[in-house]
Amino acid sequence: MRLLAEGLSARRGEDLIFNDISFSLGEGEALVVTGPNGSGKSTLLRVLAGLLQAESGRLRIEEGPAEFDHPRELSHYLGHRNAMKRELTVRENLSFWQRFMGDSPGGFGVDIAAAAGAVGLAGITHLPFGYLSAGQQRRMAMAKLLVAHRPIWLLDEPTAALDAGADRLFAGLVTGHLERGGIVIAATHQPLGLGSTQGLQMKGFTL
Amino acid sequence: MIALFLRDLKLSVRAGGGAMIGVLFFMTVVAVVPFGVGPDLNLLSRIGPAMLWIGALLASLLGLDRLFQAEREDGSLDLLLMQETPLLMTVFVKCAAHWAATGLPLVIASPLLGLFMNMNELAIGATMLTLLAGTPAITLIGAVGAAVAVALPRGGLLVSILVLPLAVPVLIFGVSAVYAAIEDPAPFLPPFMILMAITLFFAVIGPVAAAAALRHSAD
Numbered sequence: 001m002r003l004l005a006e007g008l009s010a011r012r013g014e015d016l017i018f019n020d021i022s023f024s025l026g027e028g029e030a031l032v033v034t035g036p037n038g039s040g041k042s043t044l045l046r047v048l049a050g051l052l053q054a055e056s057g058r059l060r061i062e063e064g065p066a067e068f069d070h071p072r073e074l075s076h077y078l079g080h081r082n083a084m085k086r087e088l089t090v091r092e093n094l095s096f097w098q099r100f101m102g103d104s105p106g107g108f109g110v111d112i113a114a115a116a117g118a119v120g121l122a123g124i125t126h127l128p129f130g131y132l133s134a135g136q137q138r139r140m141a142m143a144k145l146l147v148a149h150r151p152i153w154l155l156d157e158p159t160a161a162l163d164a165g166a167d168r169l170f171a172g173l174v175t176g177h178l179e180r181g182g183i184v185i186a187a188t189h190q191p192l193g194l195g196s197t198q199g200l201q202m203k204g205f206t207l
Numbered sequence: 208m209i210a211l212f213l214r215d216l217k218l219s220v221r222a223g224g225g226a227m228i229g230v231l232f233f234m235t236v237v238a239v240v241p242f243g244v245g246p247d248l249n250l251l252s253r254i255g256p257a258m259l260w261i262g263a264l265l266a267s268l269l270g271l272d273r274l275f276q277a278e279r280e281d282g283s284l285d286l287l288l289m290q291e292t293p294l295l296m297t298v299f300v301k302c303a304a305h306w307a308a309t310g311l312p313l314v315i316a317s318p319l320l321g322l323f324m325n326m327n328e329l330a331i332g333a334t335m336l337t338l339l340a341g342t343p344a345i346t347l348i349g350a351v352g353a354a355v356a357v358a359l360p361r362g363g364l365l366v367s368i369l370v371l372p373l374a375v376p377v378l379i380f381g382v383s384a385v386y387a388a389i390e391d392p393a394p395f396l397p398p399f400m401i402l403m404a405i406t407l408f409f410a411v412i413g414p415v416a417a418a419a420a421l422r423h424s425a426d
Binding site for chain 1: 208209210211213214217218221280281282283285286288289290291292
């Protein structure tokens with residue numbers, strides 16, 4: 001399976017945020033998007049997630065599963081917000097997303113205890129999500145990537161609010177996903193500690 | 208889909224959920240009416256059904272603006288929009304859960320409040336039945352307003368104002384069906400059938416319109 005972007009450009013209001021971005025990612029490949037604040041990293045990821053209409057260009061999947069409309073259906077999106085409910089327990093949150101999302105063809109999500117263990121927080125899944133610290137909340141949001149299988153991970157500043165140990169742990173999760181033939185696109189300021197990756201430097205438009 | 212329904216139901220009864228607020232508001236509005244109108248029992252029983260309906264309409268509008276806004280604030284809306292599940296199914300299930308958490312308690316509370324208004328058994332039964340048939344329409348209409356105002360920080364009042372004109376027919380036919388049931392010459396069925404038709408109509412239109420609004424609200 002390959003994810004191809006051809007000549008993507010996006011606009012917010014009147015302003016063109018980026019123009020003519022193309023890349024091609026195969027199984028086990030990662031793309032790290034870097035650039036200063038406001039250069040359009042988040043916008044690019046939201047376009048890839050189908051949450052924002054691209055101004056021009058095309059996004060498609062080659063040699064992938066047959067039935068889907070848009071690559072977003074094969075993607076996990078981890079944005080700035082964690083998409084977890086503070087009032088529900090961690091277990092309820094994760095099991096909701098597991099059941100609601102379901103697995104994409106070609107893989108299976110792990111169960112909730114295993115996902116919590118993988119982010120180093122086994123044993124606190126009975127607590128309401130709102131009780132956790134910011135870093136723990138972020139880790140649990142990452143556990144969401146594991147409970148339902150998606151071949152493509154779109155990560156927007158994944159390691160903000162995390163300590164160094166969690167950084168390494170997260171790099172391990174991403175590496176594991178790549179080894180299983182996944183595709184990762186991450187926007188970040190910090191190095192994620194990944195091995196071989198493609199890079200995309202967003203410069204932004206200077207006025 | 209069942210997972211979404213159960214999650215929304217749980218959220219509405221946990222701390223900060225809106226389920227009880229609607230019922231409390233409904234009870235407050237209706238309980239205050241006899242004090243304002245005075246102890247004229249005939250008058251109370253005559254205006255009772257209309258008061259119950261107005262109270263129920265306002266109470267169901269109360270929590271509607273949070274329907275999608277709460278999802279947007281914590282980022283869940285992004286994930287709901289990305290799934291393979293058709294968005295209009297997601298919207299419909301969210302409406303169903305919202306109605307079960309806020310509309311159904313109003314229907315259940317209405318007989319008690321009917322007693323406050325000196326209504327007889329027939330009037331109470333007819334009010335309950337029409338509320339049961341009519342309140343889903345209010346939720347479904349409200350979902351469109353909530354979807355349009357999802358990105359506005361204080362969309363609450365705006366949602367009510369957007370939704371109210373569309374909800375007025377529900378009120379008119381709901382109340383007229385109750386009066387038709389208690390006053391002899393008028394037939395009960397025609398207004399009741401129209402009420403049900405309105406609900407069914409918005410069960411189709413509401414989710415489609417709300418889904419379209421949500422798709423275009425993304426930023």
